Amino acid sequence: FEGEVLENEPLSRHTTYRIGGPARLYARVESLHALIAFSEYCVEQGIPWFVLGRGSNLLVSDAGFPGAVIVLGQGFSSCSYDDAAHVFTAGASCPLSRVVHMAYERGRAGMEFAVGTPGSVGGALRMNAGSRHEYIGSRVLSVTSYRPGEGLVRHRAADIEWGYRESTLPNDEIMLECELSSFDGDPEMIRARMDNAMSLRRKTQPLAAPSCGSVFKNPKGDSVGRLIENVGLKGARCGGAQISDLHANFIVNCGDARADDVLTLMHRVQDAVAEAYGIELEPEVRF
Numbered sequence: 001f002e003g004e005v006l007e008n009e010p011l012s013r014h015t016t017y018r019i020g021g022p023a024r025l026y027a028r029v030e031s032l033h034a035l036i037a038f039s040e041y042c043v044e045q046g047i048p049w050f051v052l053g054r055g056s057n058l059l060v061s062d063a064g065f066p067g068a069v070i071v072l073g074q075g076f077s078s079c080s081y082d083d084a085a086h087v088f089t090a091g092a093s094c095p096l097s098r099v100v101h102m103a104y105e106r107g108r109a110g111m112e113f114a115v116g117t118p119g120s121v122g123g124a125l126r127m128n129a130g131s132r133h134e135y136i137g138s139r140v141l142s143v144t145s146y147r148p149g150e151g152l153v154r155h156r157a158a159d160i161e162w163g164y165r166e167s168t169l170p171n172d173e174i175m176l177e178c179e180l181s182s183f184d185g186d187p188e189m190i191r192a193r194m195d196n197a198m199s200l201r202r203k204t205q206p207l208a209a210p211s212c213g214s215v216f217k218n219p220k221g222d223s224v225g226r227l228i229e230n231v232g233l234k235g236a237r238c239g240g241a242q243i244s245d246l247h248a249n250f251i252v253n254c255g256d257a258r259a260d261d262v263l264t265l266m267h268r269v270q271d272a273v274a275e276a277y278g279i280e281l282e283p284e285v286r287f
């Protein structure tokens with residue numbers, strides 16, 4: 001078996017939130033062969049499973065996960081650039097930030113929006129990660145995934161629809177790799193756009209504390225941060241979790257937060273915003 005399987009591995013070690021109980025099984029697979037073998041084992045045994053990327057948009061319950069967590073290891077983390085076609089090919093476990101920096105080094109524009117985005121390429125594809133105005137889907141030329149029990153599937157850009165933090169990529173497929181387009185760019189301009197995006201993040205987002213990034217999706221034409229601030233919940237605490245003083249759509253882990261503390265704050269926010277504005281906030285964070 002190329003990889004390793006751990007039992008009762010605390011998921012708090014694998015989420016940016018530093019929250020989450022143990023997974024019954026935690027499998028790091030290093031090859032497609034190992035991924036196929038392990039996912040087929042789970043299907044045969046009736047063990048529920050999910051794929052964990054860099055754990056940056058995830059709230060794992062305090063009870064943990066009574067199934068198998070599959071992590072794609074180094075074997076899926078390649079990132080390369082084809083000079084002739086101007087195409088980047090990135091593996092699912094490659095940090096998105098590595099693609100952003102490789103694009104900059106090659107003088108290729110189009111990925112600056114993702115600077116500072118903490119997730120993996122696979123996770124970014126799964127949730128169509130991005131800023132307010134740009135998202136990874138708009139750069140995707142193709143996605144290769146694995147459908148457990150069936151095999152590899154190649155999705156071309158024309159066959160995928162991308163929406164705000166969502167896409168039509170099937171949820172039961174495991175993202176393996178994607179091809180990303182790029183444009184000609186002046187390295188200084190690329191650097192300046194990356195620096196601007198990063199300094200805006202540093203000013204407006206609580207980057208030092210463990211979090212999952214934005215907790216809720218913005219409703220059309222409005223911003224959750226503004227709504228939460230207006231209902232007076234900025235800074236509110238529950239146990240070890242706090243609605244950030246800096247950005248109200250971030251709930252930070254002050255050190256010893258439990259998933260239940262975060263969920264309690266999320267429900268308080270949803271109730272208050274529904275009452276004040278009649279808006280049902282939809283979580284961006286995955287459970």
Ligand code: EPU
Binds near residue numbers: 131133204229284
């Ligand atoms: N605002 C407030 N109070 C707050 C926070 C924000 O009034 O406490 C206002 C701001 O003044 C601004 C507006 O809300 O006018 C929007 O805020 P911001 O520019 O910080 O962006 P956002 O909509 O909250 C989105 C993404 C972020 C991404 C930033 C920058 C969502 C849910 N979030 O945040 O993505 O980094 O734009 O592009 O779309 C993430 O998805 O995890 C994430 C961090």
